[in-house]
Amino acid sequence: MIPREILQKIRRIQIRTSHQVDELLAGNWHSAFKGRGVEFEEVRPYQIGDDVRAIDWNVTARSDQPFVKLFREERELAVQLLVDLSGSQKLGTTTQTKRELVAELGALLSMSAIKNNDKVGLTLFSDGIEKSIPARKGSRHVLRLIRELLYCQPMGVGTDIRFALEHLNRVCKRRTVVFLISDFQDTQYERALKVAARKHDIIPVVITDPREHEMPNVGLVRLQDEETGEAITLDTASSQNRDHFANLYRRECDTRDHLFRRLRLMPIHLETGSDIVEPLHKYFHLRETRA
Template sequence: MIPKEILDKVRLIEIQTRSVVNELFAGEYHSVFKGRGMEFAEVREYQQGDDVRSIDWNVTARVGTPFVKMYDEERELTVMLVVDASASGAFGSEEQMKGEVGVEISALLAFSAIKNNDRVGLLIFTDEVEVFIPPKKGRKHVLRVIRELLYFQPQGRGTSIAGALEYLERVIHRRSVVFILSDFLDADYQRVLQLVARRHDLIAVNLFDPRERQLPDVGFISLQDAESGGQLLVDTRNPRVRERFAEEQRGEEEQRSRAFRKLGIDEIFIDSTKSYIEPLVQFFRTRMRRL
């Protein structure tokens, strides 16, 4: 039986997100994603301006000339929420943990989907896939998705984005809009990311806390990896130590963002200490201008 406080939280999230969905997201969501759910029709030769994500690599390799897949628009869309529940999501320096922000964003996206009569599904992962709810339509189904997010207790502490995407590729065959909500503190997932991006419309929702990116000047501290448990003693009074740490964080972020752009994957940066509404709305509007 689900505790009363969990059910109360579900109802509160529904009320909060319903207002945002109605006031801010309805038009943008419909414009950006309607028509992204497609059914394959035929291939034709590539023309300047075509989306490179539509290239049929098998046909292209066979004939030696780029060809793109053509689709007939479906009236419905499938939205998949792929949520990282690893231990690093429990980091938070203000009112909310990164993982809690991810739950609220997932709820917002889920309610946006059902408002437009689309299917929504959920995949929760750590170092393995721990929950999979196949995509369906309807308010009752969305409330089940949100209850699962709120009530879920992860068994693993690590992260395997590659494992989650490989699972997604096996079970979701219809082209979908896939939101990956994670801090992306993982490696070795680029190959499978490229594979999945060919079929699905991937959007990386990058959850971060700004204090993860810089060290405070407080003397000797022990840094511990939330997922591996490894520890390192550093002297934060040394400005070179603080700057080197910040540079490494910036370098990793820039490298990750370049990889996303190369694959045609949009990235939304969500600061867990601030409102997530503005960056989400900005993403929708920026993407709408590109259409």
């Protein structure tokens, strides 16, 4: 039996995101992803003006004349939410935790997909796969996804993005639009991300909290890592400590963003306590423009 407060949270998120979906959609979802899901249909002889990138080199080599591949757009997309539920998602120093932000984002993306007649699935992970729900349609299916985003109690506390991406490649056989939602406080997932990006349309969504990049001056504090359990006492009155904290965070962000650029991935950056619709608007518009 789901506790009443969880049901109330689900209902609040459903009501809030139903308005956001109408605001977000305004043509943005379809135009951003149109043509991303395509299936090979046939080949035909090359004609002047055809995109040379569409040349089928195998057929061309066999026939001694150039042929190009023709594709048809799929009527529906497969959308997968790959969501990090590790211990660090409990952090929240504004009006919401990172996990609450992720739940609202997941609801918004799910409802947007359903309104466009696309299927949406959900995979929750920590240092293992916590739950995997196949892509389906329908409002009842979306409510189940929201419930899992809010209510699922992960067995693990660590983060293993590599394992989650490898699981994605095993279970998703067709090309899928994948929202990889995490704070990316992990390493050694580069190769798995590279493989997944060749097969799927990967969209990294970076979730942060203001206190992760700026330490307040509040004197001595006791800090504990939610994923490792390690605890330290830190003097936040020290400007040297605050600067070191900020520099360490910047280096980690630079490493992550450099990886995204090398793999030609366009990330979305969201912060707790901030609006999520406007960054999505900008992102979808940018995708449409680049496409």
